[in-house]
Amino acid sequence: MSDTIKIAIVTGSSRGIGRSIALALAQEGQDVIVTYRSNTQEAENVVKAIQGVGRKAVALQQDVGDTSSFDASVEQIRAALKDNWGRETFDYLVNNAGIGITKPFAALTEDDFDAMANVHIKGVVFLTQKLLPLMNDGGGIVNISSGLTRVTAPAAGGYAMMKGAVEVYTRHLAAEVGPRGITVNAVAPGPTATDFGGGLMKDENVQVGMGQMSVFGEIGTPDNIGSTVAAVLSGGMHRVTAQRIEVGGFSV
Helix, strand or coil, X not given: CCCCXXXXXXXXXXXXHHHHHHHHHHHCCCEEEEEECCCHHHHHHHHHHHHHCCCCEEEEECCCCCHHHHHHHXXXXXXXXHHHHCCCCXXXXXXXXXXXXXXXXXXXXXXXXXXXXHXXXXXXXXXXXXXXXXXXXXXXXXXXXXXXXXXXXXXXXXXXXXXXXXXXXXXXXXXXXXXXXXXEEEEEEXXXXXXXXXXXXXXXXXXXXXXXXXXXXXXXXXXXXXXXXXXXXXXXXXXXCCCEEEEXXXXX
């Protein structure tokens, strides 16, 4: 199969924002490797939806919070590329997988901190490190951050710290891989109606309150994030790198 076909890997893309990113990329003409932690059926549903728009997709189980599993995960990706596309490389990586723990600092435990750090910091850094040798020059990386790195919310500090680290990493990685023509950006969702973090943003009262902070008067949807990531990777933004792109409509 021709290398002109672009292939994206989207971590944690069986549901929520990750699912919308995978589908938006497919609608832009990219094939997708969907990764998921545990729900095989949801991941297969995403694969079918991608196939429904005429693109190729496969689903692979992956725990981004367990760095010891990354060698095996990369080998799975190598095999999937060879078996499904006759290739050894891919083009785009979206580090989307995440967990949310909402607690004030006084109640945050070391286990809470480690669980978030393993996924959002160690997972992002070391999975990217292992996948970069398989990425084509001229490719792109998007790390999903959060509007909480810029605005504050009750009991969100621990999670926001993790995403702050991701944004610093994004800028420095962009400088390192720039000579290969690879862009690295962070996309930071504002409040978005998903079941992430226990589904808090699906509560109507919360939606009204958070929506008042946005110039749009409402919180966002996963498709808002998916279309933005697709624009960064598939559109005419290849000279944009080391940037934080917020998708929330906050005017403060």
